[in-house]
Amino acid sequence: MQALKQGMAQKISSLHEEVRRLVEPHLVPGASANEVLGDVFNCMHAITSRDAELQYVRGLPGYVKPTKRSLGKKYGGSSGQELIEEFFAYDAPLEPTLEAMFKTMPGVWDQVKSFKQRVETGNATSEEYNESTVIADATDGTELRRFMLRLKLKPGETPLIFILYYDGLEVVNGLGQARLTHELACFYWALVNLEQLHRLDHKHLRLATVCLKRAVSHVGMDVVIGGTPTEKEGSWGAAMERFANGAKLATPDGSRTCKGGTAVVSADTPAGAELHGLKESVGLFTISICKGCHCLQHGTPPPYRQANSFLHGLSQGWKRRCAGRKQRFRLRDISDLKEYLTKLKSVEAGDLTQTQLNVWKQQMGVNSFVSAMWCCPLYSHSTGCPIDVMHILFEGVARSLLGALAYIMIRDWGVHKEDLVVAIAAFCR
Secondary structure, three states, X not given: OHHHHHHHHHHHHHHHHHHHHHHHHHOOOOOOHHHHHHXXXXXXXXXXXXXXXXHHHHXXXXXXXXXXXXXXXXXXXXXXXXXXEEEEEEEXXXXXXXXXXXXXXXXXXXXXXXXXXXXXXXXXXXXXXXXOOOOOOHXXXXXXXXXXXXHOOOOOOEEEXXXXXXXXXXXXXXXXXXXXXOOEEEEEEEEOOOXXXXXXXXXXXXXXXXXXXXXXXXXXXXHHHHOOOOOOOOOHHHHHHHHHHOEEEEEOOEEEEEEEEEEEEEOOHHHHHHHHOEOOOOOOOOOEOOOOEOOEOOOOOOHHHOOOOOHHHOOHHHHOOOOOOOOOOOEXXXXXXXXXXXXXXXXXXXXXXXXXXXXXXHHHOEOOOXXXXXXXXXXXXXXXXXXXXXXXXXXXXXXXXXXXXXXXHHHOOOOOHHHHHHHHHXXXX
């Protein structure tokens, strides 16, 4: 790679010199060939580059320019008081964005105002087994019904239910290595109110917040989501507090009070764990390794390698159809927090040491019970962030099984590994 870069640099330099040699005799006396060529070469950047994605975003109906929010400063140097870097977040104002979407995209408002009726007449589920029940959408589940109850809607109020998406985006140079230098933390939102077919259309996905990923590490995820005590305006948490109490929005039908909040966090396993104070990665000494349940990796054999059924524990109706299955570990739920509060009181009373509490948190797979999402009222920490299929299935189980299959094919069946690679490439084409 280094030789490639050096070769490219030498080639550009030789081309520059060749063009200068050809141009210089035709310039007026006293003119600098290098200055002229500098202008020409710089023009090529403007002519050949275009930020298509940014132009697309700005061209969306209902686009609202993000606002700048201070996250904090990083100090260092020999004195420890030297300003190293100042961190900022860029937040798209939520209420103006919604109002702009309602105004420029009539179908959005129509679906929002009809959402409550659609949910109430939809396919409500329960924990009882019913072979005719089909869960086709998030709006069919019992958790959404519980969220609607937590809203405590009054007559005339319109529910707004948000999905918050978070993940890191790493920006690198294709001919160089700049890992972690320009990594971004990206937060987007979508409305559950919209029909499933259009809910995640590109034009319906909107920016919540974007900042440097290293800012999250320095100031904390809680500051990025909820803001600082002196600067909360613009943050997602501040917007959720306003909507929990009811926010007035301009709509095509006049001013309406909209009430709602974040019901679902969409994130892969590390990002979801970062938002919820759980273990972001799994090491040798990590005991509880899942953000959704208390799946333990320590034991002989490790429990997480054994088959488990959560359906088995729902009701008698499910147990009859899960014969032979077992629920070897339980889902995370509100009892975890209650147990934590009990232990905090024991620490305060002197019956438990802080070290013992930390050991218990490690066994529970928790870094912090007071996570960044606590600034979002109505949000359920135990059910709000489903297990992501990507990392559990495609990058986890499926990849392991494919690796085992390839091993058997090569070692036992006599398939040459290069033939296997060629076959996979041919199939992809």
